[in-house]
Amino acid sequence: MRRLPVAVIAALLGRRGRRAAAEAHGERIVPEGEPAPLGAELVVAALLVLSAICGAGFVVAFAVTTPATHQTQYLGLALGLCLTFLAAAAIVFSKRLVVDEDAEEDYPEPHPAEQAEVREIVRESGSRITRKRLLLGAGGLAGAGLTAALVAPAVSLGPVFDTDSLRSSPWTRGKRLVDERERPLLAYDIEPNTFYTAYPEHEDRDRIASPVILVRLDPNALKLPADRADWAPDGILAFSKICTHAGCAISMYRKPLFAPADPRPALVCPCHYSTFDPATGGDVIFGPAGRPLPQLPLLIDPATRELKAAGGMSGPVGPSWSGVRE
């Protein structure tokens, strides 16, 4: 993106150099006169440049605006002004610069020498008239600004190149699990047939990987993958509370009252009903989620019976972006 203006300038300079070389070999037919007043051309160019500035302003406003500030009116203002200036430039251009005169005359006899002369006149006159290049350059700039303004929000939808931050989490081995009021959770507190929300001790709870959902299942009913065999001491399992589909908080836990006849235990997201099986390590059993719920390995402190993390999350927490699918 940053290279584009440089390339435009380089191209313009290159052409100017070539033209200067062409003029050097002979005498001019058209005397090099005073630069004609540009007038309307300058107005159009200025409007186009303003449009480009507004497009760039949109990108800046979009980058500065956070969900906390909610200053979305600046986004609308920038994009609106960008389009308004573009429209104004088009109006001035069509009214003042487009030649709309019809002249009729017979087709002339071919005069190769005169044609060459006319070409030279045109070319040499053109060396003074910069309006085509000026307008092309300004138009290109305005187009680039508008394109950047429209593309920026789409590109910002989720990290594309730098997805490492999604894999970071506050959970490390030995980190204690605490409840909403920072009280450490004991293994004994976790009862079957219900669910709990826990956080890492002394960590920012607003981080997407912080909240976990805790359930206790019958240890004999667990079907965890072999490499997670010791992740659920006493049948206590911890999973990220953030759904892997659209990032809602998983707030539903269905538990069968009578296992032989009722649906099996599952964590359910209230937004689109993605349903995860805690017994198999958070596999998706229903719904639009594309990957399992990340699991947090647990250990029970042998001395205090407190619940602690035995390591980091099993995968990236939060909704799936283009860079995070598994």
Place this chain on the structure above:
Amino acid sequence: MRRAILTGVLALVAAAPAAAQPRAGIVRPADERGLSLLELGRQLFAGNCSSCHGGLARGIARAPKGQGSGGITGLGPSLRGVGARALDFYLSTGRMPLSEPDAEPERQGVELSRREINAIIAYVTSLGPPGPPVPDPHPEAGAINDGLHLFTEHCAGCHQVVGQGGVVTGARVPPLQYATATQIAEAVRAGPYLMPIFSDKQISDAQLDSIIRYVLSTRNPPDRGGWGIGNVGPIPEGMVTWLLACVLLVGLCVLIGKRLKA
């Protein structure tokens, strides 16, 4: 299946009032008034509950052979030790007896009288450990503000924030518009069907009072004016608005067309 349809058609044709009855009605002893509470409970249990919960309320965990009473055989949990709390919840909301054993128990018309419910509770609790009693909540002691907060935290995921109910995959979540204070307290502690069980460590009795007060308050939400249209939400209300706007626009077009013709 064909037999069931035939029976249904016959029932419709032959006796219209019979259609109002549940498919499996309540089986009652001949002279209820003459029986002691315990004996009435025993007979009612044998006639209406035992085909799924077993003769002595020990539950049936594997598919039984043959047919139970009322033509119903199914799997059912043991009722030993569940206590009056769960029994009263299931019976007083009409969730039990269940006419189809594999269906989700849902609130329906209660076919049993209060004395019959008490009789079944007395009989089942006499079989084993009595279990937890029917709770006695005091919603008037709770605070609606706290109730809203706690309800949002613990209940709204499934029941929606105004207690209208919804779905969880595999089951319907009942609306709370008809539940009494006692039934809400029973459900929170007993966790019917797929609902989690909330112990008094998670939700204290005082907090439960607040939750119940909030749930009861959602039945008569404060009226903020405007057109309620049944308080069904913004989408139908928007559709009504569009309908009105369309009529106006069509009228305008007709008017313009007439002027142009003239």
